Amino acid sequence: MSTSGTPQFRYTQTPSKVLHLRNLPWECTEEELIELCKPFGRIVNTKCNVGANRNQAFVEFADLNQAISMVSYYASSSEPAQVRGKTVYIQYSNRHEIVNNKSPGDVPGNVLLVTIEGVEAGDVSIDVIHLVFSAFGFVHKIATFEKAAGFQALIQFTDAETASSARNALDGRSIPRYLLPEHVGSCHLRISYSAHTDLNIKFQSHRSRDYTNPYLPVNPTAIEGITQPAVGPDGKKKEPESNVLLASIENMQYAVTVDVIHTVFSAFGTVQKIAIFEKNGQTQALVQYPDITTAAVAREALEGHCIYDGGYCKLHLSYSRHTDLNVKAYSDKSRDYTIPDASLLAVQAAPGVPAAPPAWQNPQAAPLYPGNEYSAAAAVHGQVPSGQVPSWDPTMQGGRSTYVSAPGTYPGQNFATSSSIPAYGAASAVAMPAGSSPLSHTGPLSQPGVPPNVRPGGASPPGVRPGGVSPPGQPPYYGQ
DNA sequence: AGCACA
Numbered sequence: 023m024s025t026s027g028t029p030q031f032r033y034t035q036t037p038s039k040v041l042h043l044r045n046l047p048w049e050c051t052e053e054e055l056i057e058l059c060k061p062f063g064r065i066v067n068t069k070c071n072v073g074a075n076r077n078q079a080f081v082e083f084a085d086l087n088q089a090i091s092m093v094s095y096y097a098s099s100s101e102p103a104q105v106r107g108k109t110v111y112i113q114y115s116n117r118h119e120i121v122n123n124k125s126p127g128d129v130p131g132n133v134l135l136v137t138i139e140g141v142e143a144g145d146v147s148i149d150v151i152h153l154v155f156s157a158f159g160f161v162h163k164i165a166t167f168e169k170a171a172g173f174q175a176l177i178q179f180t181d182a183e184t185a186s187s188a189r190n191a192l193d194g195r196s197i198p199r200y201l202l203p204e205h206v207g208s209c210h211l212r213i214s215y216s217a218h219t220d221l222n223i224k225f226q227s228h229r230s231r232d233y234t235n236p237y238l239p240v241n242p243t244a245i246e247g248i249t250q251p252a253v254g255p256d257g258k259k260k261e262p263e264s265n266v267l268l269a270s271i272e273n274m275q276y277a278v279t280v281d282v283i284h285t286v287f288s289a290f291g292t293v294q295k296i297a298i299f300e301k302n303g304q305t306q307a308l309v310q311y312p313d314i315t316t317a318a319v320a321r322e323a324l325e326g327h328c329i330y331d332g333g334y335c336k337l338h339l340s341y342s343r344h345t346d347l348n349v350k351a352y353s354d355k356s357r358d359y360t361i362p363d364a365s366l367l368a369v370q371a372a373p374g375v376p377a378a379p380p381a382w383q384n385p386q387a388a389p390l391y392p393g394n395e396y397s398a399a400a401a402v403h404g405q406v407p408s409g410q411v412p413s414w415d416p417t418m419q420g421g422r423s424t425y426v427s428a429p430g431t432y433p434g435q436n437f438a439t440s441s442s443i444p445a446y447g448a449a450s451a452v453a454m455p456a457g458s459s460p461l462s463h464t465g466p467l468s469q470p471g472v473p474p475n476v477r478p479g480g481a482s483p484p485g486v487r488p489g490g491v492s493p494p495g496q497p498p499y500y501g502q
Numbered sequence: 503a504g505c506a507c508a
Contacts, residue, residue, distance in 0.1 A: 042505050042506095044503050045503045072506050078503090078504085079506095080505075111503055111504080113504075113505085115505060115506095116505060120506080121507085123506085123507070123508060124508080125508045127508070214508085
């Protein structure tokens with residue numbers, strides 16, 4: 023049945039359960055899509071707002087015949103398929119199922135994550151953002167920040183419906199020119215849903231607003247946004263206490279992984295979440311405890327200490343303005359230990375690592391360390407040559423139960439750590455393919471499961487090669 | 503108005 027008037031060039035028309043719909047209104051919702059299609063059968067999946075103009079969609083029927091019935095119906099109907107008065111063109115898709123890679127950003131919520139492409143933070147004021155998004159409903163809160171992705175804003179609406187109308191209307195579009203400085207070329211908005219439901223705005227500032235609370239203190243100096251606390255008039259840090267600590271790491275000669283942070287901070291209580299990021303070329307980490315008291319103890323104990331002996335990776339701690347971090351459960355830069363499966367994921371993500379139950383908390387390591395003579399790590403673990411990192415390996419956490427005092431050890435030395443910490447000698451034999459040197463470029467910790475000089479003789483797993491190139495001066499573990 | 507990779 024080749025309709026002579028409509029050339030079916032290029033696209034073959036083999037029937038498929040999946041229909042491709044085009045010329046939809048760009049605001050078309052999934053509900054409207056379903057309304058249009060459900061008379062013909064059971065819809066098992068949809069994907070709307072597809073394409074650069076968001077005016078295409080896919081609908082997948084449970085049965086091929088249902089799709090055929092819809093296509094046939096509109097092929098012979100005098101009334102075209104319509105959504106909001108627009109004629110919708112329907113064809114068989116050239117695929118046979120809808121793959122819904124619904125990324126987290128596609129899961130609707132009341133908070134939008136808006137990336138403003140092609141501008142710098144100073145180019146778009148929070149008032150302009152507020153103006154633009156207020157067109158769709160009451161904007162409760164806005165937080166802006168700069169990330170690798172560019173200038174971003176979290177915008178909180180009352181509900182997911184309002185947020186989604188704003189998203190549908192504005193995603194891919196631009197802020198009107200007259201609201202922008204002249205030097206700004208194009209400025210496209212990329213909008214996804216945030217997993218946040220309620221933003222934690224502590225100040226009215228040029229970076230953040232809470233429109234529900236006009237009495238919120240104004241903080242004109244809150245330039246650093248989420249990272250740095252404000253400084254009060256007396257010069258003292260004016261930081262409200264928080265259960266989340268912000269750690270800035272100075273003199274970072276060695277890689278500091280999530281596991282390292284976890285180990286260090288677990289000495290004071292349960293670490294719930296960790297996020298590591300770069301800020302102005304410096305590595306920072308957010309560490310979340312269940313309560314302020316624990317955070318305060320950790321802060322007091324660790325402030326000014328070094329993770330590694332010799333002044334490496336010196337910690338500066340302050341209270342974050344966050345109270346609950348929103349982090350990926352398991353990535354190389356973040357961890358959420360409150361998710362039960364996180365340890366499982368960790369194991370899966372690190373082949374060769376045995377499934378030792380992570381010791382989220384180590385009560386033995388909870389004392390305070392008033393003295394400064396040892397690095398923080400030395401204080402916590404009693405044993406820490408810089409870069410001598412067996413104790414930091416994630417797999418060690420379950421097995422570590424002994425604290426051997428061995429300060430005064432230095433990078434580059436080859437310690438028989440397995441003998442000094444017998445508690446996890448066995449674990450390391452399994453866990454450690456061996457590899458990097460304390461003095462390697464990547465640092466001792468950058469390769470999970472491929473650390474340092476712990477290598478109980480002959481116990482290396484067969485077929486496992488040292489991860490990476492042995493740096494100069496490093497005695498090879500697999501010497502031959 | 504013409505096929506998705508987030």
